[in-house]
Amino acid sequence: MNSELVNFFRVVKEKPEQFIQAFDYILISREIFQKYKTLSIAGTSEVNRAVRFYYLLHFSFGALMKDFMITPLKKPPMLLERVRDNITSVRDRLVNTIIENRDVEKIISSYDRSSTFFYCDPPYYGLADYTSQGSKPFSKEDHVRLKECLAKIDGKFLLSINDHSEIRKLYSGFNIKQVEVRYSVCRTDKSSMANELFISNYEMRVVE
Structure with missing residues (x-):
C-alpha cells in the first residue's frame, strides 16, 4: 500500500510523455537527491511527484530512498539515457492493468x-x-x-x-x-x- 507508487504508475500510464520530458535536462546530483527527499508532496503535481519517486528510488542505496548511492569511484547507472525506453515499455504493460491500493x-x-x-x-x-x-x-x-x-x-x-x-x-x-x-x-x-x-x-x- 503506497500512494506514491500508485501515483507513479498512473502517471506512466496516462501521462508518459510529460514524465519522460521531465528528465530531458535533469542531472544526477546529490543536491537534487536531497532536495527531492525534503520536497513537500502537498501541492506538488502528479507528474512531479512521479519524477521525484523515480529519481529517489533509482539513485538511492538499496532503492530505499534514504541515501544517495553514487560515489566518485562508481560509474552512475545509465538510467537517464534509458528513461524513454523503460517508461514506454512499462506504459504498454499497464494499458490493461488495474492498480489497487488496498489491504x-x-x-x-x-x-x-x-x-x-x-x-x-x-x-x-x-x-x-x-x-x-x-x-x-x-x-x-x-x-x-x-x-x-x-x-x-x-x-x-x-x-x-x-x-x-x-x-x-x-x-x-x-x-x-x-x-x-x-x-x-x-x-x-x-x-x-x-x-x-x-x-x-x-x-x-x-x-x-
Missing part, C-alpha cells in the same frame, strides 16, 4: 475465483522495511493474515519470500520449494547466495 485481504477477496492466480511477493520476513519508500509497514501479524487469507481461496497462489524458519512453520501445510538466489544491491562480485522459498497451494515444478 491484502480486501484485494484477495475481491478477485478470488476458481480461475484466479495470485502471485504474492510480500516484504521479506523479519528483514525488509519499505516505509522509507512511502509504504505502510508489513508486520509479522500481516504475514499471518496473508497466510490465513490464502488458505481459504478458491484460486491458486504462488508466494516468494526469504527462507526463514517462522515462514516454513507458518506455511507448513502448503507446498514449499527452496531455491538459491543471488542477493546483490550493487550487482558486484561481492553479491552473496542465499535461499528463497516458493510456496504454493498446488504442485510446483522448479526448473533449474
Whole structure:
C-alpha cells in the first residue's frame, strides 16, 4: 500500500510523455537527491511527484530512498539515457492493468475465483522495511493474515519470500520449494547466495 507508487504508475500510464520530458535536462546530483527527499508532496503535481519517486528510488542505496548511492569511484547507472525506453515499455504493460491500493485481504477477496492466480511477493520476513519508500509497514501479524487469507481461496497462489524458519512453520501445510538466489544491491562480485522459498497451494515444478 503506497500512494506514491500508485501515483507513479498512473502517471506512466496516462501521462508518459510529460514524465519522460521531465528528465530531458535533469542531472544526477546529490543536491537534487536531497532536495527531492525534503520536497513537500502537498501541492506538488502528479507528474512531479512521479519524477521525484523515480529519481529517489533509482539513485538511492538499496532503492530505499534514504541515501544517495553514487560515489566518485562508481560509474552512475545509465538510467537517464534509458528513461524513454523503460517508461514506454512499462506504459504498454499497464494499458490493461488495474492498480489497487488496498489491504491484502480486501484485494484477495475481491478477485478470488476458481480461475484466479495470485502471485504474492510480500516484504521479506523479519528483514525488509519499505516505509522509507512511502509504504505502510508489513508486520509479522500481516504475514499471518496473508497466510490465513490464502488458505481459504478458491484460486491458486504462488508466494516468494526469504527462507526463514517462522515462514516454513507458518506455511507448513502448503507446498514449499527452496531455491538459491543471488542477493546483490550493487550487482558486484561481492553479491552473496542465499535461499528463497516458493510456496504454493498446488504442485510446483522448479526448473533449474
